[in-house]
Amino acid sequence: MGWPPDLALDTPIPLIELALDGKLDFVKRTNPFGSADDKPAPPPPDKGKVAQGLAAFLRGRKKGE
Numbered sequence: 531m532g533w534p535p536d537l538a539l540d541t542p543i544p545l546i547e548l549a550l551d552g553k554l555d556f557v558k559r560t561n562p563f564g565s566a567d568d569k570p571a572p573p574p575p576d577k578g579k580v581a582q583g584l585a586a587f588l589r590g591r592k593k594g595e
Contacts, residue, residue, distance in 0.1 A: 531553060
């Protein structure tokens with residue numbers, strides 16, 4: 531939190547918890563990249579399509595040729 535040691539040691543624990551909750555809320559709301567809660571996870575790639583794409587790449591052809 532950046533508090534000096536004497537202030538942190540003299541502060542009651544419930545106030546420290548409130549300060550940490552507020553800091554966490556601030557960081558979540560001001561994160562320029564969003565949060566993991568905002569976006570659903572992308573679906574896993576289809577193994578068959580990945581294998582075909584890799585095989586085509588190794589043969590030197592474009593995908594789907």
